[in-house]
Amino acid sequence: MTHKDQDTHVLDFPGATALQNAGRTEPPDAAVLATAHSLLRQAIAADAGHAVPATAAATVVVTPRFGRRRLAACAAAVAAVAAGVAVLPVVGVGSRPAATASAADLLNSMAGRAASGSQRRAPYWKTTVKTWVEGDRTHTDDYYLSRNKLVIKTQNGRTVTKKAPPGGTSWSVGDRQVSWDNLDKLPTRPDALRRALSAGEHGAAAAEQTVRQSGELLTDSPASPRLRAALYRVLAGTPGARVTEGVKDGAGRIGAQISWKWSKSFAHSAHNPNWIVRPSDGQLLERNNVREDDAGHITERDTYLYAGPADSVR
Incomplete structure (x- = not known):
């Protein structure tokens, strides 16, 4: 085939098929384009090394309820259409794309809300969790975690x-255990916290570990507002995230779903994790898993009805 008989109407980039199948879509909001252009300029500047002005368990070691899985760096696409939500990509570092613009914006916004919150000290960290696993009944239990039990x-x-x-x-x-009293000693600068969370792993495995451990700290620990904000900022720069608005959790609450896609090369099982978050106050409402080959098939879910300090076991 020569340049003369090539079909110039074919969109030759990852995600093109989904874009073509979507048909005609309305132009994006001007503010969205401005944000995307600004982010692209900043990414190009960072890559070029100069500045560009912007215009716009049996023992009490807390472990994940879901199995260990690895995170894939998603292939960058010019545009994607899913559930009626367009997602604009952000240029990543090297061959690893960053979280989509909407995911990064959402997570950074949640970081700001978490940082402005307050949290009193108490002897227990209580979580009320509605748990469902495919093939079993739903049950709701209260967990009271303290320094020694x-x-x-x-x-x-x-x-x-x-x-x-x-x-x-x-x-x-990362590759170590941090005690209750040492949580406040964790770094809150995103780059330093990322190094701590990803320690012991590399590439996609390091990204997966960062996401998984961040989720555990955000739901199952008495992390301070500063640490919570830092965790969200780390996640905003972690590849593989995609956002869908208006999703219900297991309790019927509406939030934004952040989907993390695992790589088949690293996965321990054929499942991908989703988080459902409440952007208004930076709360993580639910963590669930879906089948790798069917994003609509939830196989297990932990819905957090309450997560916060408690003075006693009731």
Whole structure:
């Protein structure tokens, strides 16, 4: 085929088929284009090395309820149309695209709201979790986590107490464990916090570990507002995120869904994780998993009805 008989109407880039199938769409809002152009200029400037002015468990070690999975860096596309939401890409570093513009904007906005919040100190961190796994019944349990134990009050009236191992309650941060009292010592500069969270892994595996551990700290720990804000800022710069607005969680609450796509090369199972967040106050409402080959097929979900300090076990 020569240049004379090539079909110049074919869009030859990743995501082109979805764009063609979507048919005609209305032009994007001017403010959206301005933001995208500004982000692209900044990314190009960073790559060129100069500035461009912008115009616009049995032991109490907290582990994920979902299995360990790896995060894929999504291929950059000029545009995508999904559930009626257009997503503009942001140029990433090297061959790894960053989170989509809408995902980065949402996460940075949540960081600002989290930073402006307050949180009192208390002996327990309580989470009320509505849990559902495919093939099993839904149950709602209360978890009271302290420095030296975990008390679970189940829906059927049982109370289970698990003692912490020597050293007390801790969370995974990178390749080490961080105790309750040392959470406040974690860095809150996004670049330093990212290094801590990704320690021990590389590439897509490091991104997956960063996302998974951030989710655990945001839901299952008494992280300070500053640390919560820093976690969201780290996530805003982590590749693989996509946002869909107006999604219901397991309790019927409406939020924005952040979908993280895992790479088949790294995944431990054929599932991809979703978060449902409430942008108005920076709360993570739910974490769920969907089948890798069917984004609409949820296989398990943890819906957080409450996450916050508690003075006693009730």
